[in-house]
Amino acid sequence: MTDVVRLESVSKIYGRGQSAVAALREMSVGIPRGSFTAVMGPSGSGKSTFLHCSAGLDVPSSGSVRLGGTELAGMNESALTELRRRRVGFVFQAFNLVSALTVLENITLPLRLAGAKVDGAWLAEIVGRVGLDGRTGHRPAQLSGGQQQRVAIARALVTRPEVVFGDEPTGALDTMTARDVLVLLREVVSSLGQTVVMVTHDPVAASYADTVLFLADGRIVDSMAAPTAEKVAERMTRLGAWN
Numbered sequence: 102m103t104d105v106v107r108l109e110s111v112s113k114i115y116g117r118g119q120s121a122v123a124a125l126r127e128m129s130v131g132i133p134r135g136s137f138t139a140v141m142g143p144s145g146s147g148k149s150t151f152l153h154c155s156a157g158l159d160v161p162s163s164g165s166v167r168l169g170g171t172e173l174a175g176m177n178e179s180a181l182t183e184l185r186r187r188r189v190g191f192v193f194q195a196f197n198l199v200s201a202l203t204v205l206e207n208i209t210l211p212l213r214l215a216g217a218k219v220d221g222a223w224l225a226e227i228v229g230r231v232g233l234d235g236r237t238g239h240r241p242a243q244l245s246g247g248q249q250q251r252v253a254i255a256r257a258l259v260t261r262p263e264v265v266f267g268d269e270p271t272g273a274l275d276t277m278t279a280r281d282v283l284v285l286l287r288e289v290v291s292s293l294g295q296t297v298v299m300v301t302h303d304p305v306a307a308s309y310a311d312t313v314l315f316l317a318d319g320r321i322v323d324s325m326a327a328p329t330a331e332k333v334a335e336r337m338t339r340l341g342a343w344n
């Protein structure tokens with residue numbers, strides 16, 4: 102499998118001098134196309150920074166980030182904005198839907214922002230996949246939390262991005278609803294062939310992924326294929342994440 106995201110020796114230093122913090126230290130990793138990757142680690146280990154640097158939301162201090170073969174280092178802010186609109190999807194803990202827009206308008210918003218045409222067949226497929234047929238005229242406030250996150254997942258997929266990044270996408274949901282959203286993300290990878298990278302604190306959420314990357318102190322210290330919630334929890338305990 103080819104890597105859709107590739108980091109080479111990526112470091113990110115916040116601040117300078119005495120107050121400098123190394124959030125990422127010479128990190129090198131590849132995310133295979135069509136895979137589901139969970140990113141775990143103790144608080145402050147660099148998970149969000151890894152996600153933001155991989156997605157072109159933040160710029161590394163040094164090193165190379167390639168997304169679908171495009172080098173992000175040296176791109177200006179407008180080029181990065183364009184890249185994020187067309188080639189990256191995002192799902193956040195807080196859904197981040199536009200309350201004044203309908204479900205359908207929220208889903209197609211990235212296309213309008215990118216000035217791209219709606220692919221009707223793809224739109225119908227993702228609306229059906231996320232189980233929102235019949236609710237496309239609703240406003241977000243008329244939906245449950247789980248349904249709102251399904252809208253956000255459809256919105257993340259609408260441009261057929263190279264990769265969908267999730268930052269605690271189930272963090273605001275109850276256990277049962279979270280499970281449905283994780284099943285959906287799994288399907289997005291297994292049935293639609295998309296690539297998903299998800300930061301999570303939850304070993305159960307991580308167990309839906311193909312691979313779990315464990316971060317500590319700005320480095321990838323371990324990875325686990327075919328994760329189970331028990332094995333992930335045990336590994337996190339050894340990292341001192343819950344002490």
Ligand SMILES: Nc1ncnc2c1ncn2[C@@H]1O[C@H](COP(=O)(O)OP(=O)(O)OP(=O)(O)O)[C@@H](O)[C@H]1O
Pocket residue numbers: 115116122123124142143144145146147148149150151
């Ligand atoms: N904008 C910033 N300015 C200064 N330091 C920052 C900034 N963002 C992150 N850091 C620091 O970088 C380190 C890594 O932070 P990051 O948010 O990536 O960790 P995380 O693993 O996502 O943590 P959490 O699980 O608590 O969200 C931490 O020490 C954090 O305090």
